[in-house]
Amino acid sequence: MSILFADKSWPELKEAIEKNTLIILPVGQTEEHGMHLPVKTDAIIAEEVTKRVAEKIKKEIPVLVMPTIWQGYSMKKVAEWPGTIRLKPETFMEMVFDILSSLIEMGFKKIILISAHGNHTGMLRIVVRKIADEYKIFTALTYPSVMAKEEFAKISKAGPGGSTHGGEYETSLMLYLRPELVNMKKVTSEDKLVYRSQFYPNKVFWSTWGIQKTKTGIYGDPTVATKETGKKIMEAILKNYTEFIKEFYYRGDN
Numbered sequence: 001m002s003i004l005f006a007d008k009s010w011p012e013l014k015e016a017i018e019k020n021t022l023i024i025l026p027v028g029q030t031e032e033h034g035m036h037l038p039v040k041t042d043a044i045i046a047e048e049v050t051k052r053v054a055e056k057i058k059k060e061i062p063v064l065v066m067p068t069i070w071q072g073y074s075m076k077k078v079a080e081w082p083g084t085i086r087l088k089p090e091t092f093m094e095m096v097f098d099i100l101s102s103l104i105e106m107g108f109k110k111i112i113l114i115s116a117h118g119n120h121t122g123m124l125r126i127v128v129r130k131i132a133d134e135y136k137i138f139t140a141l142t143y144p145s146v147m148a149k150e151e152f153a154k155i156s157k158a159g160p161g162g163s164t165h166g167g168e169y170e171t172s173l174m175l176y177l178r179p180e181l182v183n184m185k186k187v188t189s190e191d192k193l194v195y196r197s198q199f200y201p202n203k204v205f206w207s208t209w210g211i212q213k214t215k216t217g218i219y220g221d222p223t224v225a226t227k228e229t230g231k232k233i234m235e236a237i238l239k240n241y242t243e244f245i246k247e248f249y250y251r252g253d254n
Contacts, residue, residue, distance in 0.1 A: 167220015176230025
């Protein structure tokens with residue numbers, strides 16, 4: 001049986017609603033990721049994580065996976081390199097709000113967002129708050145990078161500043177998920193994020209793009225990325241998502 005929302009007929013979706021099926025919406029973006037990664041990196045990571053998580057929990061919790069959102073907001077600075085598709089923040093927020101509203105008005109009550117693009121964080125938080133106010137449905141906003149943060153910190157070779165954008169973390173995941181799309185002959189460590197102060201990065205929000213100039217469109221060190229690291233990252237992501245989803249599904253007012 002398919003776990004994909006878009007594969008279902010309306011009677012099948014009606015049955016899914018009656019079963020209080022969990023909906024997972026992967027949120028990515030299309031933007032440049034340096035010379036070695038495809039522009040759909042964020043969308044691939046969001047989609048692959050979502051599908052693998054759904055497959056892991058489907059025997060215990062009814063679940064459907066939404067089509068991946070592949071377009072969204074990126075800073076204009078990122079568009080200096082070809083491949084970046086930019087929606088206005090308001091357009092992106094309205095799109096996600098309307099998708100969630102449609103699902104809730106159908107009857108779905110348990111919804112999780114899996115977001116793999118950093119620029120979307122603040123916007124998606126606003127959207128889930130608006131949804132809560134409008135429908136009294138409390139959507140969970142999650143991030144694969146945060147789910148694996150502690151485990152990745154233990155195995156990272158690049159260290160601080162090595163995985164901000166197109167660095168060790170994303171490159172390792174892509175080597176594990178889609179190695180044929182990664183060109184390791186093009187990797188470079190020249191754009192590792194080296195700026196540090198008593199305030200940045202832990203005490204303030206200050207966009208990376210305004211702190212340190214990048215020559216290749218990335219911030220990090222993908223030269224130390226490996227498929228094995230990507231596998232360990234994914235294992236941590238799946239483990240932590242599985243635990244959280246059980247908590248989310250069986251608790252709360254929805």
